[in-house]
Amino acid sequence: MAKVIKLRKGLDINLKGKAVEETASVSCPGEYALVPDDFTGMKPKVVVKEGDAVKVGDALFVDKLHPEVKFVSPVSGTVSQVERGDRRKLLSIRVKPDGKQDAKEIDVKGDIKVLLAESGLFAFIRQRPYDVVANPEDTPKAIFISAFNSMPLSQNFEYVLKGQEKEFQAGISALSKIAKVHLGISAKQTNSALTGAKDCEVTVFEGPAPAGNVGVQINHVDPINKGEIVWTLGAEEVIFIGRLMTTGKVDLTRTIALAGSEVKAPKYYKMLVGQKLTTLLENNVNLEDSRVINGNVMTGVKTTPDGFLAAHATEVNVIPEGNHADEFMGWIMPRFNSFSTSRSYFSWLLGKKKEYTIDARIKGGERHMIMSGEYDRVFPMDIYAGYLVKAIITGDIDRQEALGIYEVAPEDFALAEFVDSSKLELQRIVREGLDILRKENA
Amino acid sequence: MKALRKIFDNIKPYVEEGGKFHAFRSLVDGFETFAFVPNQTSRVGSVNIHDAIDSKRIMSFVVIALIPALLFGMYNVGYQNALAAGALESTSCWAMFWYGFLAVLPKILVSYIVGLGIEFVVAQWKNEEIQEGYLVSGIIIPMIVPVTLPLWMLALAVAFSVIFAKEIFGGTGMNIFNPALITRAFLFFSYPAAMTGDNSVWVSQSKILGAGYDVVSPDALSGATPLGMAAQDSFAGFDCNTIHDAIVGLIPGSIGETSVIAIAIGAVILLWTGIASWKTMLSVFVGGAATGYLLQALGLTEIQWYEHLVLGGFAFGAVFMATDPVTSCRTECGKYVYGLLIGFVAVLVRVLNPGYPEGMMLAILLMNLFASLIDYCFVQRNISMRAKRATK
Numbered sequence: 001m002a003k004v005i006k007l008r009k010g011l012d013i014n015l016k017g018k019a020v021e022e023t024a025s026v027s028c029p030g031e032y033a034l035v036p037d038d039f040t041g042m043k044p045k046v047v048v049k050e051g052d053a054v055k056v057g058d059a060l061f062v063d064k065l066h067p068e069v070k071f072v073s074p075v076s077g078t079v080s081q082v083e084r085g086d087r088r089k090l091l092s093i094r095v096k097p098d099g100k101q102d103a104k105e106i107d108v109k110g111d112i113k114v115l116l117a118e119s120g121l122f123a124f125i126r127q128r129p130y131d132v133v134a135n136p137e138d139t140p141k142a143i144f145i146s147a148f149n150s151m152p153l154s155q156n157f158e159y160v161l162k163g164q165e166k167e168f169q170a171g172i173s174a175l176s177k178i179a180k181v182h183l184g185i186s187a188k189q190t191n192s193a194l195t196g197a198k199d200c201e202v203t204v205f206e207g208p209a210p211a212g213n214v215g216v217q218i219n220h221v222d223p224i225n226k227g228e229i230v231w232t233l234g235a236e237e238v239i240f241i242g243r244l245m246t247t248g249k250v251d252l253t254r255t256i257a258l259a260g261s262e263v264k265a266p267k268y269y270k271m272l273v274g275q276k277l278t279t280l281l282e283n284n285v286n287l288e289d290s291r292v293i294n295g296n297v298m299t300g301v302k303t304t305p306d307g308f309l310a311a312h313a314t315e316v317n318v319i320p321e322g323n324h325a326d327e328f329m330g331w332i333m334p335r336f337n338s339f340s341t342s343r344s345y346f347s348w349l350l351g352k353k354k355e356y357t358i359d360a361r362i363k364g365g366e367r368h369m370i371m372s373g374e375y376d377r378v379f380p381m382d383i384y385a386g387y388l389v390k391a392i393i394t395g396d397i398d399r400q401e402a403l404g405i406y407e408v409a410p411e412d413f414a415l416a417e418f419v420d421s422s423k424l425e426l427q428r429i430v431r432e433g434l435d436i437l438r439k440e441n442a
Numbered sequence: 443m444k445a446l447r448k449i450f451d452n453i454k455p456y457v458e459e460g461g462k463f464h465a466f467r468s469l470v471d472g473f474e475t476f477a478f479v480p481n482q483t484s485r486v487g488s489v490n491i492h493d494a495i496d497s498k499r500i501m502s503f504v505v506i507a508l509i510p511a512l513l514f515g516m517y518n519v520g521y522q523n524a525l526a527a528g529a530l531e532s533t534s535c536w537a538m539f540w541y542g543f544l545a546v547l548p549k550i551l552v553s554y555i556v557g558l559g560i561e562f563v564v565a566q567w568k569n570e571e572i573q574e575g576y577l578v579s580g581i582i583i584p585m586i587v588p589v590t591l592p593l594w595m596l597a598l599a600v601a602f603s604v605i606f607a608k609e610i611f612g613g614t615g616m617n618i619f620n621p622a623l624i625t626r627a628f629l630f631f632s633y634p635a636a637m638t639g640d641n642s643v644w645v646s647q648s649k650i651l652g653a654g655y656d657v658v659s660p661d662a663l664s665g666a667t668p669l670g671m672a673a674q675d676s677f678a679g680f681d682c683n684t685i686h687d688a689i690v691g692l693i694p695g696s697i698g699e700t701s702v703i704a705i706a707i708g709a710v711i712l713l714w715t716g717i718a719s720w721k722t723m724l725s726v727f728v729g730g731a732a733t734g735y736l737l738q739a740l741g742l743t744e745i746q747w748y749e750h751l752v753l754g755g756f757a758f759g760a761v762f763m764a765t766d767p768v769t770s771c772r773t774e775c776g777k778y779v780y781g782l783l784i785g786f787v788a789v790l791v792r793v794l795n796p797g798y799p800e801g802m803m804l805a806i807l808l809m810n811l812f813a814s815l816i817d818y819c820f821v822q823r824n825i826s827m828r829a830k831r832a833t834k
């Protein structure tokens with residue numbers, strides 16, 4: 001029987017527009033793009049030219065420091081644009097599809113790390129500390145996979161897994177050749193491919209969000225100490241590896257959830273990594289004064305309707321922007337429709353079943369940290385979140401280490417940022433802190 | 443509402459950088475964010491949605507929680523005046539309240555005008571938004587001073603504390619000491635004659651705008667607070683009436699501190715909304731009660747343990763000042779230690795130091811100083827646990 005870990009701290013936010021379990025298809029948008037910024041902590045080096053023909057699985061760019069790690073095209077076609085920004089920063093490489101989806105044949109024998117790097121799937125593996133693309137030269141002490149996402153409006157992985165159980169298991173088995181694999185599942189998940197997964201240690205997590213965050217799971221199963229490295233991987237990306245192992249071809253198809261209050265019929269769609277969002281959003285979404293989020297509403301990045309599905313995104317959320325709301329005297333009005341964890345509002349009265357539409361406003365001015373214990377309520381790790389954030393703000397690296405910065409990623413602070421009455425941008429603070437620390441330790 | 447929005451939109455260009463009235467940016471900004479929730483949306487790379495709570499809402503609810511004690515304090519000012527003039531029976535409740543209102547209102551106005559004035563200037567100078575912290579300090583300060591305190595002293599003390607206890611540390615959230623208590627401490631040590639309990643500072647003795655009474659024979663007036671009396675040698679224990687009056691609040695004392703019932707209403711609001719920590723609040727009472735019990739058992743005092751909790755500023759301090767999130771402990775375990783020690787020190791000062799009949803202010807200020815040290819111990823425990831784990 002798998003070990004069960006019950007978490008008490010956390011917060012489930014009940015948002016309107018959850019995806020129903022039904023998958024539809026999206027027509028081909030005519031353009032795909034791989035965006036280097038999706039792969040944190042990596043310096044891209046372009047290996048194709050405009051006009052080059054590429055197959056699925058052909059490298060578009062590589063990591064300058066580890067050229068063996070390839071970032072590959074999700075489609076076959078021709079490279080239409082190498083988009084650069086200020087100081088020639090690589091923004092994206094765009095590929096015009098030919099509709100054939102010709103895939104490069106890959107021999108799946110041999111060293112698994114080499115195989116993953118060559119096929120472009122290694123690029124999806126992230127490491128802690130720093131929450132960046134993993135380094136193939138490292139030997140991690142373990143690989144952690146969370147098979148559920150607990151954030152609001154997120155993809156239900158158990159639904160996505162249906163019909164792909166064999167690939168999922170193949171992916172785990174392949175990864176287990178690198179290091180011990182830990183699979184974190186939710187107490188609500190019953191699929192035997194999850195509860196009875198082989199070649200890994202299954203741990204069941206019970207409790208509110210962020211129980212599905214892999215960082216929380218690591219902290220409770222086998223916390224990271226200074227000098228140790230742990231790799232993490234999204235559950236759907238394990239299926240990518242499984243597909244490679246069973247077919248010898250790269251297939252970056254995801255089943256993403258299109259969800260949120262501004263989506264007309266929230267449901268699942270089959271999409272490729274890097275697919276342009278226009279055909280997904282067209283007719284499905286109310287785009288006026290809305291915010292399209294590449295990824296989850298808590299951790300994802302605001303994008304334009306003609307953006308491209310981010311590499312790690314398992315959902316596209318659309319919520320109201322709210323920048324014309326003009327809410328009158330918010331400090332004293334009852335504001336029955338506003339969701340809050342504070343009892344100075346009435347959402348505690350309306351029960352957990354009420355679904356809320358929350359817009360993208362910050363709803364207050366940024367202040368110094370005033371209230372205490374706010375972060376800890378939604379931070380189920382044995383880390384003093386407030387103190388760690390202060391250590392990052394003050395740039396005290398020794399103290400950051402002592403307080404456990406190696407165990408955290410920006411996404412672990414998403415709920416703390418949501419409830420913060422001082423409106424500090426915690427995810428950004430933590431990301432910048434990790435980047436500085438990585439540079440210092442390099 | 444739309445008209446108001448329009449007014450702000452029209453004013454804005456004038457106060458922005460380079461505008462004619464740029465010097466009033468913080469002022470306009472402050473009023474605008476009070477009128478409307480800011481429409482600013484979250485930036486790329488931060489969480490897309492936010493809880494509706496913000497520091498304005500929190501501070502407003504603390505002010506709401508203070509209002510019962512403030513209103514009762516006004517009534518009590520009138521009651522004490524009528525009592526001193528011997529005209530209790532011939533004065534209506536409303537007349538007493540009206541007299542108290544007239545006596546207290548100038549203090550509130552001075553406190554807010556001086557304090558917020560400095561806040562506006564500092565916010566303008568630092569090019570920041572106005573911080574709401576002073577909304578609470580500004581109403582607490584008039585409630586913890588005697589009603590007869592001259593307004594110029596109050597103004598001076600407020601200016602001192604806002605500048606030296608708060609702004610030089612970096613504003614709300616960065617201060618070490620509770621600014622309201624620093625105001626009181628400043629007055630207490632600079633103008634002891636206007637602040638101490640053994641003369642008649644606690645009872646207003648003259649007419650205000652025709653309301654109330656001129657007390658003609660001040661000598662006949664005892665005027666001392668029950669705690670002040672207890673500190674004197676002639677103390678022979680309180681009778682039931684004193685305790686009853688202390689709970690209701692009809693005793694001389696600082697304006698807002700007398701009524702335990704009114705303070706309890708505030709406590710319920712603060713605890714229910716989760717703004718104040720029940721851990722801190724409870725442990726202050728437990729610490730005070732235990733120390734009072736112990737000292738009485740040792741024969742050092744004749745005041746019963748429960749009398750300590752209802753007299754003087756103990757309840758007010760425990761509910762509204764010890765729980766200040768900025769100056770109290772930030773770790774959950776630390777809050778227990780912090781609260782217990784406040785209760786302990788407050789009663790210890792009351793009982794063992796005959797010079798100071800009231801110890802709550804000193805206890806909280808002392809523990810403000812130690813709050814970081816208490817936190818340090820608990821955070822350090824977490825740090826060494828992590829270090830130990832690494833070497834295992």
